[in-house]
Amino acid sequence: MTDTYDPTRTAILLVDPYNDFLSEGGKVWPALEPVATEVGLLDNLRAVVGAGRAAGQKVFFVPHRRWQEGDYEDWEHPNPTHRIIQERRTFAFGTWGGEFHPDFRPADGDVVIQEHWSQSGFANTDLDFRLKQQGITHVIVIGLLANTCIESTGRYAMELGYHVTLVRDATAAYRPEMMHAAHELNGPTYAHSITTTADLLSTLENGDH
Amino acid sequence: MTDTYDPTRTAILLVDPYNDFLSEGGKVWPALEPVATEVGLLDNLRAVVGAGRAAGQKVFFVPHRRWQEGDYEDWEHPNPTHRIIQERRTFAFGTWGGEFHPDFRPADGDVVIQEHWSQSGFANTDLDFRLKQQGITHVIVIGLLANTCIESTGRYAMELGYHVTLVRDATAAYRPEMMHAAHELNGPTYAHSITTTADLLSTLENGDH
Amino acid sequence: MTDTYDPTRTAILLVDPYNDFLSEGGKVWPALEPVATEVGLLDNLRAVVGAGRAAGQKVFFVPHRRWQEGDYEDWEHPNPTHRIIQERRTFAFGTWGGEFHPDFRPADGDVVIQEHWSQSGFANTDLDFRLKQQGITHVIVIGLLANTCIESTGRYAMELGYHVTLVRDATAAYRPEMMHAAHELNGPTYAHSITTTADLLSTLENGDH
């Protein structure tokens, strides 16, 4: 069961839909593929975005910083993830890996937020401001990774006063236990609703929104 | 191994050391007791705070909202944790459960931050501002719960640009798998150091700070 | 002319209505009295709060930090206003000066926000979060001082995505040129509406809200 959604006040936050994460040949895809395949990630992302648009919801692209020359080099304390990105040049600006997956390109009316440096799409970006300028009070957070960017974006959304929905199979992680942590251990402590793509679609299509 | 700490720029963030969490007879203590006992929570909290003070570090008390009459009642969307607190009156203002544990009372020179409504000690409080007014750049986050308030406070600290240290056995949670999630799955993605009380003390006592 | 207001989405932010500011015998009242008297401050504050309540708007109390022993003493860089407050003990906790003026006491259903340390009622407090939990999108900012706390609260509200209304004669300042700066020079660059008590009341009473 999921909550219902007023389409004029609900947004889909699509986090980090880069080729490096979602496409065959992407730098991180091999590490994600087992879980992504098991949950049907790409089909579900397409389905949620499609149903959201059909219901009149806004789609917000919430992109990670695309690596650029010099990034992190003179920082006082990059964290372990920053260091990995620095080394691997994940989502490198100007490369295919740092482009959005072809099925998740911004359409007319979508909003593309400033890039986030770390995990939360709200931290150090204009996401809260842009949501307010659209009258949004409810967010459905999908994309990658379940226990890092999705979880931090969800935790921040709750702290900022938004109603937060997670979708178990419209995200992925490196290991099944990370999915379990995100949806069974941590999500229930902060999120207002944790649902599945099928249940969310049923809610949206029944007009219960 | 842990990082080293400049005592003039390092603070201990002691999160939610209430009787309801830490004391026999507290409302939440029975749910925490198995993990707390196993890791030696109270001894370790005392040890970290003591060693921090001895090394010249500031101690910041980061308290959860103490429940008051009317809290959450007309909110548009309290989350599941808000609802539980509303029902159980956890950390109720003016009651013993909402007082700090007797071994964790603010001392001269400590800083007591505004209460947080949810999980992050930084969200909707003056914690970042008060840290800046003390020149703090490094935080050691201890207290409760490992996968909720400690984790959200740590995630926020990192997003705000602080160096973040977690201490595995100076926190607790309802279930061992929540500790595992906090320290093995999620912590390594955002925290700069994840250590133990013994290793931290060794670092501080060796003057490697 | 003013905008119209949906009462379910509009809040009055009543900033710092302390005796030290508003009452005969208050520490700051003598410095404010000339402008306050000229604009009819107290009558206008009563009128706006009354009309807002009658229209179904929520009233948020946005209080400055009440001075307490030790405040600012070990800060790295208190600003000039912090130093003045430290010296004069303005709004001292537990004193009459640090109580709300008798005509501006929180009523049932009002929300009292955490205290702000400096000028903006949003900075380092839970104001944004509490507004979101009430579905508020429009704020009417009244109280003191026009060019410090009111202006910073208004500037922050705009940056956070709120619609901001200032009321020229429901605030005051130390000198007329500060009122001029607030309402003729700076306000028009960030606020959505700058009105008077009479015009605002007319809007609210005509049901144009």
Next chain:
Amino acid sequence: MTDTYDPTRTAILLVDPYNDFLSEGGKVWPALEPVATEVGLLDNLRAVVGAGRAAGQKVFFVPHRRWQEGDYEDWEHPNPTHRIIQERRTFAFGTWGGEFHPDFRPADGDVVIQEHWSQSGFANTDLDFRLKQQGITHVIVIGLLANTCIESTGRYAMELGYHVTLVRDATAAYRPEMMHAAHELNGPTYAHSITTTADLLSTLENGDH
């Protein structure tokens, strides 16, 4: 007299040094030219940036949103400044007006912050985070406009716990009374130091930093 500055902890925040503001032929330059010429704006900006670099201070570019097609169009409540920018296409992306003035281009080691939508360089950007990753505690805020972006950036910096310096003649505004409001009426209430280019240079060159 000015404060002294530790170069490793001090940054210059250079706000909005666009051709539209600073160059002959820029869209806003005609409105600024009288005040800018009177205070010697361009020479002073060059002098402060040069002296800051020579002293080892970091320079942070704090740019306004460069107008793009669609900006503000479906916002619930753009403010008056947003509407003017929408109409005039100020700082339009991809045009000369939206490029930095040739004397104020980022050099190696400078940091370019995300664009701000409104007045404060901190609001909805990564400025605080990037400053923290450089260990900055003191900011010298220069550029445009004295009573809008400079003032809001300064007010935010203070609320975030930074030490704030304004430089009277390294900024400009549309009218002299706006300069007066920024430096004589409002600045003294929040800023820690308000100085002139000559005094600041003297401080930096004397090694009093």
